[in-house]
Amino acid sequence: MYRSLLRARLPLVADSLYSPRSCEARSNVVGRMEFSRMFVEGLGHFRSWEQSVARSMQVQIVNALCSGERDQASKLLSNLGHGNGLRDDDFLFILDYCARSPDPLFVMETWRIMEEREIVMNRRCYMFIIRALSKGGYLKELAVLQQNLSAVHEIWKDCIKYYNPSIISLRKFVWSFARLSDLRSAYNVLQRMVALALKGSASVRMSADGRYQSSRLDIPIPLNKRCGMTENGYSGLSALESIPVKIGEQKISTDSLLVDLPHIDNATEHSTAIPGNIPSVDEGNNGSSPQFSPVADVPRTGGLYLSAKQVLQSDPDMVDMELDGGGFGILKDIATLPVMKILRWSFSDVIHACARSRNCELAEQLFLQMDNIGLEPSQHTFDGLVKVVVSERGITYGMKVVKEMEKRSLKPYSATLATLLVGYSRSLELDLAEALLDQIVESSSKHIHPFNALLAACDAMDQPERAVRVLAKMKHLKIKYDIRTYELLFSLFGNVNAPYEKGNMLSKVDASKRIRAIEMDMVKNGVQHSRISMENLLKALGAEGMIRELIQYLQVADNQFCHTYAYKGTVMYNTVLHALVEAKESHNATEVFKNMKSCDLPPDAATYNIMIDCCSIIRCFKSASALVSLMIRDGFSPETCTYTALIKILLANEDFDEALNLLDQASTEGIQLDVLLFNTILLEAYLKGRIDIIELIVERMHQEKIQPDPATCSYAFSAYVDRGFLTTAIEALQVLSMRMISEEESVLQDKRIYFEELVLDEDPEAESRITKIFKESGEYLASALLNLRWCAITGFSISWSPNESLWARRLSSTYGPRTPASWKAKT
Template sequence: MYRAVWVSRLRFIVSSSSSKLTPILSRGRGRSGIDNGVGCSCSCSRSVTTFIGNDFIRCQDEATRKMLEVQIINALRSGESHEASALLLKFIHGKDSLSAYDFHGILECCGRVPDPVFVMETYSVMCKKEISLDSRSLFFIVQALCKGGHLDKASEFIHALSGISPILPVYNHFLGACAKTSSWNYASKCLELMDQRRVGKDELTYIALLKLAVFQRNLSSVNEILKHYVDHYSLNIRSLKRFIWSFSRLGDLKTAYELLQHMVALASRGEPFVEFNRGKLHSTRLDIPIPSSGQRGLEKIAFRVNDPTASLMLDAHGKNIVECKSSGEQSNEIESSKVALAEGHNKTPATSILRWSFSDVIYACGKSKNSKLAEQLMLQMQSLGLQPSLHTYDGFIRAVAFPEGYEYGMALLEVMQQQNLKPYDSTLATVSAYCSRALQVDLAEHLLDQVSECSYTYPFNHLLAACDSLDQPERAIRVFARMKQLKLRPDMWTYELLFSIFGNVNAPYEEGNMLSQVDCSKRINAIEMDMLRNGFQHSTLSRQNVLRALGAEGMVNEMLRHLQKAENMYLETPTYNIVLYSLLQADETDMVIKIFKRMKACGYPADPATYNIMIDCCRFIQSYESACALVSMMIRDGFSPEVRTYTSLMKILLNDGNIKEALNLFDQASLEGMHLDLLSYNTILRKSFEKGHIEVVEYIVALMHREKVNPDPTTCHFVFSCYVENGYHTTAIEALNVLSLRMLNEETKESLQEKKKELEENFVMCEDPETEIKIIELFRNSQDDLALAAALLNLRWCSMLGARIIWSEDQSSWARELSNKYG
């Protein structure tokens, strides 16, 4: 309650005092004896009550005043502003005259606490007593206002300065406060004033300007500050640390690396390390025997080093960091400097700064994914005996780990564990995201379970995306619950993934039914409610995921209602495509045509996917003429027919029984350089098998072989069944044998020839009833293994029918005959 009262008092005091800053700060020398001091006006809009009575204590001597000063400071430190105000009134009443010196302790305490309210109250009292301000009292006032967040009033004080000296520390502190709050406007006015008054600059000024430039993301300004700095001062370890941090934050790794190597060279020579500690200078020497390798005489950063070429790797168990290869000047330097720090030297100030500067550059490498430089610097740290910190590992893992090499990130976590270092939550999150992108969901979830605090959603979103890819909604529920446990607010990507994961219930395994549709509606509504509670509206992708989920469940009416809501906002063509495709799958051809016409009428342009959906719709309504008209529209809009377009047209012709026209269209696509896919071939094979056209089947098989389109189990089924239905059983088995071999890639075929005896004994001719299960286990890893498993099952079937297994299609008379006939 007291603090609220004093805040209102501050507004009143400042408003009544600021208008008088110019006359207040224009008076001459005061009682303090400071040359060029600033006097204070005796008129102050805030009245000061004088207590008269038996309880009034006059300050008769210096001891009493000192006692009151201590009591005021203690009250301020305890937050008793009301008590401090009462004591201040007693402090100023006495026979002895007061000077600015008498208020230094109080004002300094206001600057440290900070208490901008009381500092302005004290300033008002000083004005009442016509006490001149000196440079120290002015500094404390500006300090209290800056720390209290009142840069505007601090700026007014600085602009009202007149004749106080020295005043550069005041400007420096104000610039530093501007840097902390990114208040460039106030800083710019201060710099202009410093130029007008010819105040000059010192090292602290450059430090403040450096911070301002970094917060502005102004790399050219940082380069300019470095240039001016080295023109006036010698770079030391502490100043290099600030410049290395600046260039690292702004992504200039080349300059940051060069400055870091200069710091190492200074450390190797035992350059004095100077730091300020309450006004006393301390010097520390870094005892590291590091050869400077040609950088010894460089004074103003006029040096360049070769690009780093050393690399850092982990052994197979992730336990040791070893150097694999080094070359070039810098690498030779590192080779010759593999001397660890002496015992206890890792905690000297200079060594700590060197360690942090390495960490800053390595962390910048992590942001830019510069793994080569990060490995080089980590190797150099090892050579110097500098123990990597948690910050170092955090940046290093970001630089060298990647989705395909997530094992490297896991190995580095193991290294940290062996060094008894607990990784940052951000480090665990980074490695978890890499594991998720590699679909290693068990590892990713395990790492996120170790995170204690998290303010970013990306690792959880990556894991949700992996759950979506692997169709693991149960795991996704745990991931989202973990986010809630950490009180992590979802972002739009989170909701887009949730709609994709939980929107549809049965698809793609079963068709929607009444129960699944009710469940789907509940899920979507729950996600939408949570999204609205967190202040999010549907994005394009989230809307598309909802429409796709509703369409997959067969909820046509609900899907159309969502579409109508979305049409009140801007829609994109892909959104309409999702609706058109879902309606087509639901055999709602009339609605497909209606939505397409509405889409065109609203001015939304059709894309190739739209046209292909509508051409496929013509297959359901059996209208080849309409399909050709759509192809014409497609070409007029600047889109060329695709493989899918030709496939849809052929399906329409085949449904009409016009195989000849379908083959002509097939040949036309080939003549136009269209590389038809397996679906196109299987489309003709299916209809040819149904009609019993063996010649067409053989022609398509020969064409596939010529165009190097590998068959799949569906192809084998159509060809085998066509021969069987026409009574050619021996040919059917031989064709199945050959097509099974053609399903394999060349590498697998070569391996097959080497292992055919083993495969015959263990899979093809084996009488073990568990053989089929063993074959099925083969396709768990990749698509190639799936083809091999299917081929082995077919060959086993051929063997069970009593046929001799052919391991090379050159041994097949059927294959040679087709090649001669249609080659």
């Protein structure tokens, strides 16, 4: 395509130079040449001055970064970005420094300014950016390069237009299309390779340097000028591999284009042109996907796919052979060993591309085709199949593939085992995941991902002891931590106390030592904080109640992240605000909120809900109402937690009537009421001795079909006990425990025999069995059974019809079902 444009331009230039009209105007041109020369020289001097200024500013910026003066470096970078006539070279020194440091945050800041000024970046700029981001562990936060897939298609079309490519050439195209995730094109070219091998004309030899080469020259017989040939000729793939092609501002060989193109998602829109009479779609199917033999069936995912059988049948020069009967099964009798190796590599390339595109169906079909044509899969082939199967079918199917490898006496790669380890980690099967650690023997840094996955699973299951063993294994294999590892370390070890435990002086000192140790290791390995690591650090400080350190680190996060990522900055501020409210630091929370607003960070619904909850500390319903108004003005509707916080403020002021009005308003507006909201009222009613409120709320929960939880039972039971109504307390506990199991009496009757055996069992281990049910079936069921067992031990009979209880019937007749207004009248 580029050569065609070049051929089109050259004649136009020649015509303009030697036409009569140009000869007449030649004297006028000469007259203007002296002025043009002076003007160009002036521009050159001006550009030289601009370059010297830009180079000086780059040096100042790098010196500021080396001195740790990041704010000054950012100001200088902003000044540089406001210059005129900027080019990519004016930022190259900065990008180079960021790549060597590495400094991923500043490289992103530099990149953002270059994009704002619409500066076209060369290959070196992209290389430095990628290096800085990858070394710093930030590669997932952006897509850097978007190579042109259509260029590969143009080369392919030109290639097959003038000659039949060899199997070596086809191998390069398969690799290119596979890396670009164009599965349709990769599949179709792969089938041409299979057909060529089955024809018996694919001949490959070994070069002096040990590389495979085609035994025939890839030089086509020129057709004629009517077919697009010029006097310069078109020398096929040999020329294709040597003639430089201009892409952007650079000239690169098409050979490097076919080898170094990176992965591009969503690039399957292009179809590959197949020469000859091969049909792209079966005419008998009205444009639908054709049906092929088991040799190379088209996957049911759709698209224009061609089988090797179709390629053979459509080419009159192909040898006549039997194609039915379940497959060819004859490749090993026709093809040479080098040809089979090349085919295996190409099959593996496409299967790995299927793994990246999560196309399990096509990968499985290609694997079966290899078996049909007698091509033995390699460890690399199995590695790609395991990856795609695990991602789509699950870890169990992945293990079946590994078992198949073992049957063939093939040892899985460490990368294959790493894929299985990640699968087990994501399904939280930690024992099986950890068992695979000892089998991973390679110490390459590319295998850090499975270790991070297992650490994340340890974090999710709150198992820091297991995480310590994982870290010891990483140290043994000399695997360097990346930013994701440090993010998980702050989450796993940043705070000392278990959840729901307040920090004390000893735990705060220990947590401070841990955080300092993690940060020192980050500095040692040249890794800077990411947004997630900083957020996890803030959570750890908040959990320990380390308010002073929390505010200090918020200022650091504010300078590094909050202004660059406004939304992420809001999330960080919410983390700090939540911790301050939990620590009842209302003044600090108010100051942080004001600072957030002054910095133009947009509050979200969570921010407003946290601050409304903060108003319950100072018992100011007026301030909470003002926040609700701001919340609605910013487009956020009040949620269940909003009403819970507002009701909490009213209850703190003992305004039960207004709290019940607000509860009715929430129900009228369609807010989904939950047990936490009702428990908020029950707790305050218990503390104030308001049994009437407790009975009203319990009946309201029953009418709304909201199941009680252990806190509900505790508040109601304790309120009756404190007033001396012991029998009523036991009866209420039984009813609420039954409702914890189920609100439907039919469910209770169905499971009555099984539950009754557990509750009335005199075996001392009965409670342990109930605790086991707690572990497997959830907290509510276990708590309910333990409550009922305690009632039975105290001598009370157990009724499995809670609605027939005298206490339940009294509440129903007194408080429901009626309108909210009549409920309030009863109080």
